[in-house]
Every structure is written in C-alpha cells, then in structure tokens.
Amino acid sequence: MKISYLNEWLLFLLLIFLQVMLLNRITLFGVATPVLYHYFLLKLPVGRNPFYGIIMGFLMGLIIDVFLNTPGMNAAATTIVAAFRRPIISLFFSRVEYEDFVPGIYTAAGPFVRFTVFTVVLHLTLLFFIESFTLFNLMNTLLRIVSSSLISVVLILALDSLMYKNKAGEQT
Numbered sequence: 001m002k003i004s005y006l007n008e009w010l011l012f013l014l015l016i017f018l019q020v021m022l023l024n025r026i027t028l029f030g031v032a033t034p035v036l037y038h039y040f041l042l043k044l045p046v047g048r049n050p051f052y053g054i055i056m057g058f059l060m061g062l063i064i065d066v067f068l069n070t071p072g073m074n075a076a077a078t079t080i081v082a083a084f085r086r087p088i089i090s091l092f093f094s095r096v097e098y099e100d101f102v103p104g105i106y107t108a109a110g111p112f113v114r115f116t117v118f119t120v121v122l123h124l125t126l127l128f129f130i131e132s133f134t135l136f137n138l139m140n141t142l143l144r145i146v147s148s149s150l151i152s153v154v155l156i157l158a159l160d161s162l163m164y165k166n167k168a169g170e171q172t
Contacts, residue, residue, distance in 0.1 A: 008044070008056075015040050016060060020067040031140070032147035037064060038123050039156050041082055042116060046093070046101045050086055057082030070131070077126040081119055088119060105160045116156055121149045 019037040027033050037060055044053050061075030068074070092115040093101075093108060105112050124145050132141050 004045070008040075011043070012040055012056065012060060016063050016067075019064060024068060028147070028151065031144045032151050033144075034155050035120070035124060035127075035148060035152045036155050036159065038078070038081070038120055038152070039159055041078070041085060042119060042156065043102060043104070043160075044085070046089060046103070050083075053085055054079060054082045073127060073130045076130055077123050080126055081123045084122075085119075088115065088122075091115075092118070104164060105157060106164045112160075113153075113157065117149070117153055120152050120156065121145065124148050124152065 015037040019035070023034045023036055040060060041053065041057055044056075057078040058075055061078035062072075064070075064074045065072055089103070092111040093103065094111075101107070103112050103115060128141050128144050128148075135141075
C-alpha cells in the first residue's frame with residue numbers, strides 16, 4: 001500500500017517536471033500545447049479517497065501555476081476535474097466497485113480511451129476558457145482546445161502503453 005503512494009508521488013513529480021521544463025515550451029503551429037500532467041489524475045485507483053484526488057489535483061495545478069506564472073488557472077481546472085473524477089469514471093467503467101482498479105489502456109481499452117478523451121477535453125476547455133476569460137476570440141480558443149486535446153490524448157495513451165510494457169517487463 002505504501003509503495004503505491006510512493007509510486008504515485010514519483011509519477012506526480014515526474015509529470016510536473018516534464019510539463020514545466022519540456023512540454024510547456026512546445027507549441028505546435030502556434031496553437032497546440034501538449035498537456036501531460038493530467039495523466040496523474042487518470043491513473044489514480046478508483047477506490048482512493050476522493051479528497052486525496054482533489055488535494056493532489058490542486059497541488060499539481062498550483063505547482064504548475066507557480067512555475068508558469070499563471071495565477072491559479074491550472075489549479076482551478078485540475079481541481080474541478082479531480083472533483084468530478086468519480087462521476088466521470090462511473091460513466092465509462094462498469095467495474096467501479098473494485099477498490100484497487102486502476103484505469104488503463106490494457107485493463108479496459110475502450111472505456112479508458114473514452115475516459116481519457118472526455119477528461120482531457122474537459123480539463124483543457126476549463127483551462128483555456130479561464131485563461132481567455134472572454135468569448136471574443138472564440139474560434140481561436142476552440143482551435144486551441146481541439147488541437148491541444150488531440151496531442152495530449154495521443155501522448156497520454158502512448159505514455160500509458162509505455163508504462164504498462166515496462167511493468168510487464170519487470171514482472172517476467
């Protein structure tokens with residue numbers, strides 16, 4: 001049990017480091033910024049205390065806000081997604097009664113992909129509308145949401161596939 005918390009904290013720190021030092025410096029075609037730190041919220045076990053997820057989501061967003069000088073935007077978007085994580089999981093997974101069930105591409109591929117797409121689009125929609133705080137340039141905001149969501153979902157699914165293959169290689 002304590003090993004799982006240690007692994008979660010290592011993933012937490014690694015994703016923050018990657019987002020702040022590498023991914024936020026990448027902007028594809030001037031509109032798409034990959035967001036990978038959301039992967040942490042996707043991989044929390046279903047039975048984990050919901051307040052733990054909310055607090056971890058807030059901390060992750062706050063740390064990213066401190067490094068990127070964005071006053072609370074990431075913290076707000078990540079906290080809202082973390083707060084609605086349980087109801088969103090119940091929309092896509094039928095096995096939510098398992099306490100140690102961790103959503104993943106190899107445990108339930110179809111539901112995990114839909115869950116990932118939904119939460120990433122929700123997160124980035126909240127983030128970009130909080131950032132712009134206007135409907136004046138709606139088409140640009142929608143283009144940023146769609147393009148950033150596409151690249152983020154691809155990166156998250158690739159990372160999940162890579163993490164599973166590493167765990168399977170360690171077990172054999």
